[in-house]
Amino acid sequence: MAMKIKPAGKIVIIAAVVAAGILGVRWYQNRPKEVNASIEVGKVALPNAPEASLQGNAAVQLPLPGDEQAVNGGTQISWERMAWNSQFSGMYANGGVRTTKGSLFDKAHLDVTYVRQDDCNKQMADLVKFANDYKTNPNTPGVLITFMGDGMPAFMTSLAKELDPLGPEYQPIIIPVTHGKSYGEDQIMGPTSWKQDPHNAVGKCVAGVLRDGDINILLKWAGDNGLKVNPDETTYDGNAINIIAANDFLDAPNKYITGYTEKRKLIVNGKTTGTDTTVSVDAVATWTPGDVNVATKKGGLVSIASTRQYASQMSNQTIVIKKWAYDHRTDIENMIIALAQAGDQVRSFNEAKQFAAEVSAKLYQEQNAAYWLKYFNGVEEKDIQGLKVNLGGSAVFNLNDMANTYGLGDDKVDRYKAVYNTFGNLMVKMYPSIMPSFLPYEKAVDKSFLFSVISNHPELLQGKAIETKYAEQITSEVSSKSYSIEFETGSANIKPGSYRMLDEIFESAVVAEGLKLGVYGHTDNKGSDVVNVPLSQKRAEAVKAYLIKKGLKQDQIEAKGYGAEKPIADNSTEAGRSKNRRVEIVLGE
Numbered sequence: 001m002a003m004k005i006k007p008a009g010k011i012v013i014i015a016a017v018v019a020a021g022i023l024g025v026r027w028y029q030n031r032p033k034e035v036n037a038s039i040e041v042g043k044v045a046l047p048n049a050p051e052a053s054l055q056g057n058a059a060v061q062l063p064l065p066g067d068e069q070a071v072n073g074g075t076q077i078s079w080e081r082m083a084w085n086s087q088f089s090g091m092y093a094n095g096g097v098r099t100t101k102g103s104l105f106d107k108a109h110l111d112v113t114y115v116r117q118d119d120c121n122k123q124m125a126d127l128v129k130f131a132n133d134y135k136t137n138p139n140t141p142g143v144l145i146t147f148m149g150d151g152m153p154a155f156m157t158s159l160a161k162e163l164d165p166l167g168p169e170y171q172p173i174i175i176p177v178t179h180g181k182s183y184g185e186d187q188i189m190g191p192t193s194w195k196q197d198p199h200n201a202v203g204k205c206v207a208g209v210l211r212d213g214d215i216n217i218l219l220k221w222a223g224d225n226g227l228k229v230n231p232d233e234t235t236y237d238g239n240a241i242n243i244i245a246a247n248d249f250l251d252a253p254n255k256y257i258t259g260y261t262e263k264r265k266l267i268v269n270g271k272t273t274g275t276d277t278t279v280s281v282d283a284v285a286t287w288t289p290g291d292v293n294v295a296t297k298k299g300g301l302v303s304i305a306s307t308r309q310y311a312s313q314m315s316n317q318t319i320v321i322k323k324w325a326y327d328h329r330t331d332i333e334n335m336i337i338a339l340a341q342a343g344d345q346v347r348s349f350n351e352a353k354q355f356a357a358e359v360s361a362k363l364y365q366e367q368n369a370a371y372w373l374k375y376f377n378g379v380e381e382k383d384i385q386g387l388k389v390n391l392g393g394s395a396v397f398n399l400n401d402m403a404n405t406y407g408l409g410d411d412k413v414d415r416y417k418a419v420y421n422t423f424g425n426l427m428v429k430m431y432p433s434i435m436p437s438f439l440p441y442e443k444a445v446d447k448s449f450l451f452s453v454i455s456n457h458p459e460l461l462q463g464k465a466i467e468t469k470y471a472e473q474i475t476s477e478v479s480s481k482s483y484s485i486e487f488e489t490g491s492a493n494i495k496p497g498s499y500r501m502l503d504e505i506f507e508s509a510v511v512a513e514g515l516k517l518g519v520y521g522h523t524d525n526k527g528s529d530v531v532n533v534p535l536s537q538k539r540a541e542a543v544k545a546y547l548i549k550k551g552l553k554q555d556q557i558e559a560k561g562y563g564a565e566k567p568i569a570d571n572s573t574e575a576g577r578s579k580n581r582r583v584e585i586v587l588g589e
Contacts, residue, residue, distance in 0.1 A: 053398050053463040054348040061349045062341070065095030065103035072099070074109035075331045076141035080117040080126060083364040085288075085376040085394035086180035086316050087146065090114075091359035092352055093342035104338035110331060114363050120147070120155065128162050131170045131321045142324050148213045149181070149315040149416060153424030153438040156319070160439050169323040171443075176406050176450035177335055178416075180343070182287070182314035184378045184393025187306030188218050189253075189294055190283030192387070194304050198225040198479065201283070201304075205236075207244040207252040207260070208285030211431070213314055214249065215285050216423055219430070220313065221305035224479030224508065224587055231430045236264035236277050244281055253290040256281040257298045288375050288392045295391065299383035303390045308378075309478055309589075311468075311514035312415045313423075315397075315405060325446070332449045337457060340399035344463040347396060400465035403454055406447050409465070413551035417441050418510040470516045470555045474588035478515055482568070482582040485543065492538035494546065502543065505585055506550045509557075517557045518586035519543045524577035525564040537561025543583055 054060070081087055095103030098113045105112050117123050123145045130143035147155055152174060159172045193200040198221070208215045210233060218241070222229050228240035236242055244262065246252035254260075259280065266275045283301065284294060294301055307314045325332055345352040357373035364372075378393030400409065407414025424438035454461070485502065486495040494502070509517045521536030521543075540559035548554060569576035 052348040053344050053400075053465070055464065058462045059348060061351070062104075062345055063102065064351065064355050065092070065106070066101045067096060068101045069096070070099045070101045070103065070106040070111065072106055072109055072111060074099070074106075074111040075328060077110065077112045077144060077331075078115055078141055079112055079144045079146070080115045080123050081146040081363075082118045083116060083366065084146075084182070084316065085185065085360070085372060085392070086182055086314075086396065088346050088353065088356035088360065088376060088394070089179045089339050089342035089396040090146075091356040091363070092346055093338045094359070096359055097363050104342055105335070108331075108334035108338045110335065110338075116364055117145070120151075123147070124155070124159055124162065127159065127172065127319065127321065130324075131163055131166055134321060134324055135166060135170060138327070142320070142328065144177075144318055144320050146179070146316050146318050149178075149317045149419050150213050150216050150313045150423040152317055152319075152444065153420055154211065154427055154435060156444045157435065157438045159319070160443075163321075171322050172319050173322045173325060173446045174317050174444050175320055175325055175332055176402055176445070176447055177318040177332065177339060178315050178397060178402055178405055179339055180316060180394060180396035180401075181311065182213075182307040182393070183311060183395040184303075184306050184308035184390055185288040185291070185375065186214050186217060186314055187287070187291060187308075187390075188214070188221060188283060188285050188304045189291060189301035189389075190304040191300070192302055194283070195302065198222075198227060201241050202227060203238045203240075203242075204282040205242045205244050205279045206283040206285055207246050207255040207281045209247075209249060209252065210243065210245050211427065212249070212285075214252075214287055215243065216313065216426070217305055217307070217310060218243075218285050219426055220310055220422075220511070221479060223426075224481060224512075226481040229430070234265060235267045235272065236279055237267050242279065244279065249286045249290050250293070252286050253284045253294045256284045256294060256301070291389070291391050295381065295383035295389045297384065299385035299387060301383075301389075302387055305478060306390065306393075308390065308393055309514050309587075310512055312405075312419055312511050315416060315419070317416075322446070325449070329449065329452075333453050336399075336402070336450060336453045337460065340397075340402060340453075340460050340463070343396045343398040343401065347398065347463070395466060398463035398465070399454065399457075399460040400463055402450055403461075404465055406445070406450060408447065408451060408454055411551050411553070413510060415510050415513065416445070418507040420444065422507055422511055468514055468556070471589060473558055474516050474518045474586060477518075477586050477588040478512075479588075480584060480586045482579075482584050484578075484581070485539075485583045487539055487542075490535070492535065492542040494542055499546075502546050503550070505543075506547050506552065508585075508587075509547065509552055512587050513556075515587040515589060517547070517552070518584070518588060519547075519557060519559045520584040520586065521559075521561040522566055522568075522580060522582050522584060523564050524580040525567070525571040526577065529563050532563035533561055533565075535561070536563050539583065 093104040099105045133140045230237040230240040230242045233245045261280045263276045266273045266277045357369040360372040361369045375392030403409040420441045485498045519540045521540035523532040544557045544559040567580045569579035
């Protein structure tokens, strides 16, 4: 079932990172020296598989597009996109690789040609060339590229620098033409022991493409569990998770399958020791069909964390040159309208979904429609060792979903801002010499096109948005981390100094919108249960109230107070009691 997708597929490495040559960093041998300390990377999260979005009188199926090329004289656009199932609504809207008669893009007077381009550096180069051409010839056909949302901070930062010489009008912007998101197909696959206790991952090695979206899932999961990650792929830190660099997303699972090993410099307490050690691959960061290869060729790994859980992390986002976008505002707004309608059609009617799969097979020139349809829906299968594994999974958006993505929905929560800033800050933290800063969200994203569509076309909001249904209580933890949130003595009043920490927890829950958030209050053993249990409950409820005020839904959060029932340190010392006075944040299902 392996699919030969180009090696650079869905990589979020930016040109600046590649040019910096992180793979070329080498440490002096046999000489202790300071090295980059393994990093506790922080936190983030996401929604459930969508059901039919059109219901009742609104459930009207549109005629399927034809297969004859539209000759409508419309705005010509070359739209580069990676092989990715979250683009099903785009396949339906265009009717084919090039706009066909009767398609939604045809009706919008657009002439769009899709180009498969898995190489992000080529995408960047093509957009830079277009900007130069457009500046001298305004009749140059437009060029758009679609990319992974969590990779945009790095990509946009590098692209903006490349375009600086052309002036501010020719800077790149992210326009809210988002089709959907990865919903399970990108994942970390590891031993079952990691699900039982994430700390079992400490001292182990994960194969993946450096600074790519799947490694971001690892960093997110590690951060949510308070685990350190070694940012240097040439050394081994037994107190952290280590990354083994893969050439591409298929090489990563292949390293696991073939039993790959390599020598690493051993570091202890942040210094090299002059001693080498041999490491092997314990887990894999990959996406479909890399996950299929693991399951069918070796097995033994299960999904540790994926975009099914971190569901807001990997929306697809579209980049265009600002001057072209402003010159073609009506075209972009019509594009948003068409994609919103296409999202409702694909979500609501199997014929539309099947049609999108057929166009995907034509564009990607891989496998067949049945293959793309299967992994769009996602499946649970048994691997070669008999373990149950989840493979594939994507979702498409309607107008309500687009609004919710950018903070224009009813709850006003800007989900993409949380993702963009979370992973931008994470890259800066992991690789400060390569990426000391990133393009601010407000400069990167222009919501005005979507705001106009929502304001002028309220009838398109009849499609139901993707909605997560949360369990009454968490029964399966994905991550757990303790926070020292400060309260006034003997009170549930949160001190202002802890607001920033609570805001980080809020963003983590937004990125992990598919998971329930547990807020558990704990005290030391000073005082009686009569006092401690109610106090810990009130403090957990205070945190919950803060997060709800920020925009989380009531049913996403459960709050419990345990008093001194669950210590994590020795209550006989002040240091131990200090650790026991905590608020534990759990993400689970």
